[in-house]
Each structure stands twice: as structure tokens, then as C-alpha cells.
Amino acid sequence: MNDHHPADHHAAGEEARHHGGHEHQAVPSDLALRVKALESLLVDKGLVDPAALDALVDMYERKVGPRNGARVVARAWVDPAYKERLLRDATAAIAELGYGGAQGEHMRVVENTPAVHNLIVCTLCSCYPWSVLGLPPVWYKSAAYRSRAVIDPRGVLREFGLELPDDVEVRVWDSTAELRYLVLPERPAHSEHLGEEELAALVTRDAMVGVARVTIPPGARRP
Amino acid sequence: MNGVHDMGGMHGVGRIPYEPDEPVFHEPWEGRVFALNLAMRAWRKWNIDAGRYEIELIPPAEYLRMSYYERWFARLVALMVKTGLVTREEVAAGRPAPGTTRAEPPLRAARVSSMTRTGAAASRDLPVAPRFQVHQRVRARMMHPQGHTRLPRYVRGRVGTVERDHGVYVFPDSNALFAGERPQHVYSVRFAARELWGDQASARDAVYLDLWDEYLEAA
Numbered sequence: 081m082n083d084h085h086p087a088d089h090h091a092a093g094e095e096a097r098h099h100g101g102h103e104h105q106a107v108p109s110d111l112a113l114r115v116k117a118l119e120s121l122l123v124d125k126g127l128v129d130p131a132a133l134d135a136l137v138d139m140y141e142r143k144v145g146p147r148n149g150a151r152v153v154a155r156a157w158v159d160p161a162y163k164e165r166l167l168r169d170a171t172a173a174i175a176e177l178g179y180g181g182a183q184g185e186h187m188r189v190v191e192n193t194p195a196v197h198n199l200i201v202c203t204l205c206s207c208y209p210w211s212v213l214g215l216p217p218v219w220y221k222s223a224a225y226r227s228r229a230v231i232d233p234r235g236v237l238r239e240f241g242l243e244l245p246d247d248v249e250v251r252v253w254d255s256t257a258e259l260r261y262l263v264l265p266e267r268p269a270h271s272e273h274l275g276e277e278e279l280a281a282l283v284t285r286d287a288m289v290g291v292a293r294v295t296i297p298p299g300a301r302r303p
Numbered sequence: 304m305n306g307v308h309d310m311g312g313m314h315g316v317g318r319i320p321y322e323p324d325e326p327v328f329h330e331p332w333e334g335r336v337f338a339l340n341l342a343m344r345a346w347r348k349w350n351i352d353a354g355r356y357e358i359e360l361i362p363p364a365e366y367l368r369m370s371y372y373e374r375w376f377a378r379l380v381a382l383m384v385k386t387g388l389v390t391r392e393e394v395a396a397g398r399p400a401p402g403t404t405r406a407e408p409p410l411r412a413a414r415v416s417s418m419t420r421t422g423a424a425a426s427r428d429l430p431v432a433p434r435f436q437v438h439q440r441v442r443a444r445m446m447h448p449q450g451h452t453r454l455p456r457y458v459r460g461r462v463g464t465v466e467r468d469h470g471v472y473v474f475p476d477s478n479a480l481f482a483g484e485r486p487q488h489v490y491s492v493r494f495a496a497r498e499l500w501g502d503q504a505s506a507r508d509a510v511y512l513d514l515w516d517e518y519l520e521a522a
Contacts, residue, residue, distance in 0.1 A: 112332040115376060117397035119335055124398060126405035127388060128342045131412035136338035139419055141327045181422040182341075186469070188491075203311035203455055205355055206371070211422075215337070218329075219321045221371050227313035230457065230510050231500055239319055250496075250508040254311065256453045257489045257513030258425035258472060 145214035148179045149262055150283035152189075152212060153294075154276045157267045167191060170262070174212060184211025184260055190253060191264045192290070197244055199237070199252045199290035200261040201229035207255035209262050213285055220289065230254055240291040263290040271296055304449055305456060307363035312457040312500070333372040340379050341419075345410035348386035351423070352479035356451035357382050427486040431471045434516050435490060439465045442522040443492070443514065451479035454518045458510075462522045463494035466511065474515055487516040 122128045152174055156163035166173040170187035174180060180187075187209060190198040202208065203226050208216035219225055228236050233250045237243070244250065253261045265287040271279060274296075286292035310316075328334040344354070357378040358366075366374065383389045393400055410418065435441055445460040446452075453475050467490065474485035492514050496504035 109330075109332075111373065111376070112330060115332040115335050115339075118376075118380070118394065119339060121389065121393055121397050121399065122339065122343070124405075125389070125393075125403060126407055127346070128339065129408040129411050132342050132408065132410045132415050133335060133338040135412040135415035136341050136419075137328070137334040139415060140337070141334065144419070145327075181420040182418075183422070185422040185424045186426060203457075204308055204453060205358065215327055217322070217325045218371065219319045222316075222320050223310055223313070223367065224316040224319045227310040227316045228319070229311075231312040231504075233508065234505065236319065240321075246505070246507070248507075250505065252508070252510045254455065254510060254512045256455065257469070257475075257515070259469060259489070259491075259513050 140210070140215050144210060146212070146283075146285035146288065147280070148177075148214075149209070149212035149285070149288045150280040151177055152179070152262070153264055153283045153288065154280035156189075156264055157279055158276045163264070166264070179211050181211050183207070184209050186259050187212070187262065188253075188259050189262045189264050190251065192266045194248075194266070196249045196251060197237075197290065198261075198263045199229060199233050199250065200255065200263060201226060201252060202255040203227070203230055204254075204256060207260065209260035211260075212262055213288060217285070237291060240286070242292060263288050265290075265292075265294045268294050268296045304359055304451065305447055306359045307366050308359045309456050311455045328372075336372045336376045336379070340375050342408070342410045343379060343383065343388070345408075345418070346386075346388060347409075348388060349382050350478055350481075351425070352451060352473075352475040353481065354378060354382065355475070356479040359451065425473050426469075427471045427473060427484065429471050429486050431486055431488065433468055433488040433490075435465050435468075435488070435519060435521070437465050437468060440522040441465055441490075441492060441519040443512075444518055444520055448476060450476060452476050452518075454514065455512070457499060458494060458512055458514075461494055461498050463492040463498065463512075465490045466493045467491040469513065472515070474517065476515075476517070485517075489513050489515050490519070492519070 123130050155177065156166050162173060166189050170189040174187055192198055206216050206221040208220060230252050233252050234244060255261060282294050282296060284292055287294045358374050361374060361377060380394055384391055390400060440462060442462045443454060443458045443460065469489040469491065471486045472489045474487055477483050477485045491511055494510050496508035496510060497506060499510060
């Protein structure tokens, strides 16, 4: 049915065998050389502009990341009308702050409350809201997270140090379509004295995926 | 397809590999592979669904052994060869076949920012009628398509409730095979955790999936 060549995949796979996570090598790996050769081929054929590749890497290394999502969350905490718009039409509300585009075209925000805890996963691949969180971390893309989040979300959360009481409902959102999810975490207690920017600084990527709470570090508490 | 990529509910996979202060890319080659995938998509020789399907076609043992961006590398090479953008010989040699005329890249650096900010909507503004209503009970169809699908195995045959109608979207099963967009409604469907996993799950918890019209039947 398809013209698939396992040999290609096999050759590319030689490199990362028995890496639990990632290896940091002093010498260029075979895979690094293969990627370099492929890029050079594509540049020579006029198929890619190397400056466009630089710009793409720079975009996702430096410009698009979880600080975007943190600003969305902080705005929702300080502005009830914004929060209402965000929960009703997340794509439009997020665009108000200037974020959107690739892997954020269709957004949905789900709200954590004392009674409901939300957790985001993509069991089939690695769908993730790039426009507000940047590219997904290795753990989010791992077989362990993708398989366990739906069948044992409470066990997964425990592994992240989050023990949820039995009377809290856990909602797992499996990103099977083109909707991308962002968790609106609970605003931490005793944060009334903090402004929007200070609040945004407290919001972590993990809290916006649903594997952590937002907390106030002791140093930031009101004296 | 019933591939190893369809991981929901698998056991024996161990602990989650958490790395504090993880960099976006662990090695420069990862960033280049990521960027090459995006830049080559600009040729419009394949769509996002075909791209996902190509990763699913990686044989299971290879898939599990490879790191994430290795899969992206393997997927890119396979798609470029299939669509005729490069030949296997060129990839092996790392240089164009003799006599190749130089093309003009569709994505220049100046357009990267606007491309990523615009994205590519998968929704379609078409007057397609929904087959199901919010609050309706639905069953995920029992089916095992050999091609691409976004209906995970763990939900097939299970009954849930339509919680939201997201509107009309491209259908990945046909789009991945370049067999048309077949636009149809996508719904957020709530499944009780116990409906999916039995009594071991909390009676309170639920899993929500976004499912296309064709994946569902009235329950």
C-alpha cells in the first residue's frame, strides 16, 4: 500500500539506542553528520534556504515558549472578563495578547478549580500548544507519559509530586484532533498583593500542562 | 493503523523521564531536523496528516528505539523520496544528482515569522451538518483501519457523551492518504474513566477526546 523503506528508518535509528534520555557527545554523532549532509543536499538543490532554518530554530529557541502562556494565565487571573473570554473562545482571547499561529490555530483552555484538575496529553504523537508553550519537553513526548496519563493520571501526577484528594475530579484531555489545550491553573493562595507581571513569573510550563500547581516561592511572599 | 504509536493505556513503560531546565534542543542537529521539517512542508507536497502517518509507518521496534527527532529525520527523508523532491541516491551521496537544476526555496528567512504566526487552520468554514448534538451519548466505532486514524484503540467501542461541538475540520484518515479533506464536525467527547479502564479507575475521573463525526455512532 505504501512505499515505505524500513532501512531508512533503521539507519537513522542506529544512534539513540539505549539512551534513557539524551546523550551529550563531544564528537559529532553519525546522526549529526547525516543531518548535516541532508541539509547540504537540500541547500544545494535550492529546496531550502539555510537562513530560514536559522530563523526557525531561533524562533522556537528564543521567541516562542511558555512565557507566552504564562502571560495568558496571569491576565486571566487578574481580569475576570478576559478569563471568561478565554474559557469561551481561547483562540481569540489568546490572540488578544498577540499569540497564535502554528500549533495554536485552534485553542481550548481548561480551568483547574478546587474540584477539578485537568491534565493534557497526546497519546498518539506529541500534539502540544506551541504558540503558548513552545516545543514540548522530552517527558511529554515519552512513551511513559503518553501511555500512562490516560490510564493512571493520578499515578502520573504523584510521580510529579502532586497528590490529589479522592474528591477532586481528574479530567485528562487527549489531543487527538487539531485542538490544542492549555490548563488554566489555580491562582496561588495569598497572591493578592502580586501584579500581573509578578504572577506571570510564577506560572510554569508544567502547571499549564497540568502536572504541577503554581506556588509562591517563600521569597516572594508578602513580608 | 494499530501501531506502536497508539500508546494510551500501555503498561510496563517505566517512569517519566523528567529533566529540569531542559533545553529546547539537546543538540544542534535536533534544531536543524525540526527546521528542515517545517521548511520542507512549505513545498506543499504533503500535509500534516500525511506527516504524522509517515511516523506511524516506522516499524515498531525502530520507533521505540529512536529519539523524537530521529523519527522526524526518518519521516522527512521518507516523504521527500516518496514525493520525488530527492532521490535515495542523493540522500546517500549528500549532493544533487549531476545535471540537477537549482530550485527556488518556497520559504525564505524573511517569511518565517509570518508563517509561524499565521499557522495553518485545519477548520473549514463549510455548511456541513453535525450528526450529533451536545449532551448526546455516542459510541466510538469499533474499527481497525490499516491507514492513518486519530481514533485511539483504547476508546474504540466505548460510550461517552458529546461535551462540545468544535465545528468542521479536515478528516485526517482521508487527508493523510491524499484522498480528500472530507470536512466534518469534531466533537469533544467525555468518557468516564471506568468506561475505559474498569473498576481500577476512579469513579470520578474522565478522559476527553476530540473525535470526528465518522468515528462515532449513536449509543
